[in-house]
């Protein structure tokens with residue numbers, strides 16, 4: 001895949017799918033900017049990559065804070081000499097039903113999962129246009145493709161993100177910027193483990209994860225690296241005719 005030399009900004013790159021994406025881009029010769037609110041884990045990722053001779057820098061930010069987006073994007077572009085790829089990946093989750101979801105949860109989740117992808121794309125757009133082969137890849141979710149009870153703010157926000165993907169793709173189709181979304185199904189990441197943790201039964205976590213995996217047609221959880229491989233393909237020069245796509249990476253879940 002051709003991403004060598006591309007200047008890539010990954011949000012939520014300190015953990016899970018974002019960290020796997022940063023690692024894969026770096027392994028393929030890209031220059032990587034990791035943005036995350038967790039400075040310790042974020043720096044651990046970029047230090048690891050730099051230790052292997054890759055070009056990687058860390059920037060601390062809450063992606064849901066509109067006040068910081070412009071400054072971070074400007075700094076990344078100055079440090080990297082531009083931006084070719086935005087992997088807008090950071091996400092917020094709330095596992096609550098229609099009755100249990102409160103206004104604060106609803107707003108927090110939508111601010112990170114829909115508003116932030118729009119804001120980061122808007123801020124990065126001048127650089128993506130200058131790139132000549134700009135690419136935006138969103139981390140969506142299969143729960144934005146189909147109904148999913150018990151996480152009402154999350155599924156609503158991911159559904160919004162997928163239509164943002166299509167609309168941005170059409171707005172930018174003649175300007176050489178592609179916009180696509182990869183939709184992970186059940187992936188084994190700290191977010192998933194956190195979702196299934198129970199203070200009353202910490203020892204039951206592996207059992208609950210196994211039950212979760214049993215609902216996947218392939219009978220296993222996905223690995224963050226499997227999602228990252230797809231992200232890197234969509235950002236690569238091999239995918240320049242792909243835009244507006246919503247691509248599940250879910251072990252067959254949405255085929256059912």
Ligand code: NAP
Nearest residue numbers: 012014015016017037062063090091141184187189190191
């Ligand atoms: P993860 O392991 O928790 O990694 C997400 C990273 O993003 C964490 O470092 C997290 O920091 C950071 N982050 C979250 N909110 C942020 C914010 N407002 N500003 C800056 N950084 C922020 O989660 P993941 O499973 O890799 O999830 C990545 C994406 O995949 C999300 O968009 C998620 O919705 C999507 N996804 C995941 C799955 C799955 O099964 N794991 C399935 C479908 C979609 P903290 O640790 O401090 O929160």
